[in-house]
Amino acid sequence: MDKTRFLSIPASPTAPMSYPGPSAPSRLRRLVQPTLAAAVDLLYPRLCCGCKVPLRPGVPSSGTQTWFCQACEKSLFWVEAPYCRVCGEVYDGAFSGEFRCMNCSGRRLEFEFAIASCEAQGTVRELVHQFKYERRLQLRGALATLLLRTLEEPRLAREPLADWLLVPVPLHREREKEREFNQSWELCQRLARLTGIPASRALDRTRETDTQAGLDRRERLRNLRGAFALRKTWPWQKKVALQGRSILLVDDVFTTGATTSECARVLRREGRAQKVVVITVARG
Numbered sequence: 001m002d003k004t005r006f007l008s009i010p011a012s013p014t015a016p017m018s019y020p021g022p023s024a025p026s027r028l029r030r031l032v033q034p035t036l037a038a039a040v041d042l043l044y045p046r047l048c049c050g051c052k053v054p055l056r057p058g059v060p061s062s063g064t065q066t067w068f069c070q071a072c073e074k075s076l077f078w079v080e081a082p083y084c085r086v087c088g089e090v091y092d093g094a095f096s097g098e099f100r101c102m103n104c105s106g107r108r109l110e111f112e113f114a115i116a117s118c119e120a121q122g123t124v125r126e127l128v129h130q131f132k133y134e135r136r137l138q139l140r141g142a143l144a145t146l147l148l149r150t151l152e153e154p155r156l157a158r159e160p161l162a163d164w165l166l167v168p169v170p171l172h173r174e175r176e177k178e179r180e181f182n183q184s185w186e187l188c189q190r191l192a193r194l195t196g197i198p199a200s201r202a203l204d205r206t207r208e209t210d211t212q213a214g215l216d217r218r219e220r221l222r223n224l225r226g227a228f229a230l231r232k233t234w235p236w237q238k239k240v241a242l243q244g245r246s247i248l249l250v251d252d253v254f255t256t257g258a259t260t261s262e263c264a265r266v267l268r269r270e271g272r273a274q275k276v277v278v279i280t281v282a283r284g
């Protein structure tokens with residue numbers, strides 16, 4: 001993907017985020033699209049992803065209202081401060097300034113920090129489950145729209161995100177064949193389309209690992225060692241160029257951070273990426 005194309009677009013002074021922005025639609029598309037969308041809405045009303053009630057005709061073509069009714073939108077558990085500055089876990093109570101939670105103290109994580117859009121509760125928990133395990137691929141648009149919220153995190157919002165690269169957490173080839181898609185790559189592609197940030201499948205999962213459930217932190221890390229490698233591009237078997245890049249590692253849910261930390265280790269140590277930030281739809 002040609003990165004310079006995005007870099008040449010000046011940021012709007014009113015834009016709350018500094019990602020490159022979607023490519024401008026053609027004049028004809030600008031004229032035809034709203035009329036067409038209104039006609040389709042009338043014939044086939046869009047349904048709320050959460051509760052399936054028909055959405056009112058003329059729903060906005062971007063943002064959470066495209067996907068959710070007002071009640072479901074209000075019921076989302078957005079990740080809001082105070083949260084751990086490393087793992088993004090939300091805490092109740094009064095915290096002044098940034099803090100690192102007990103789980104992260106004394107723990108070596110290879111990514112800079114992780115941030116999720118929502119807590120894995122209620123509607124979001126249900127949608128992620130349906131997306132991943134019931135193969136409801138049509139939910140990827142709604143989930144990518146939620147994921148967009150992570151880019152408002154103050155540490156990301158002040159960065160020129162045009163310089164970043166979206167990379168999905170890979171699935172093992174057999175697992176992907178079985179599921180028929182990689183949920184993280186689907187989210188990456190949708191987020192790339194919404195923001196103009198380039199996306200690349202820079203990692204491969206070379207080994208399927210035993211289930212992580214029931215393992216302690218050290219066992220999880222041992223279990224994951226050597227499970228990921230940089231993807232080699234056909235036909236020259238060259239590795240994807242990551243040197244000096246800032247990477248947004250994308251996944252659906254963040255739980256312990258063991259998998260994403262191991263991915264970040266490979267991206268940084270082997271790919272020589274400058275830094276890795278993990279963004280997920282949900283915080284488990």
Ligand SMILES: [Zn+2]
Nearest residue numbers: 048051069072
């Ligand atoms: Zn609803």
Ligand SMILES: [Zn+2]
Nearest residue numbers: 084087101104
């Ligand atoms: Zn933490």
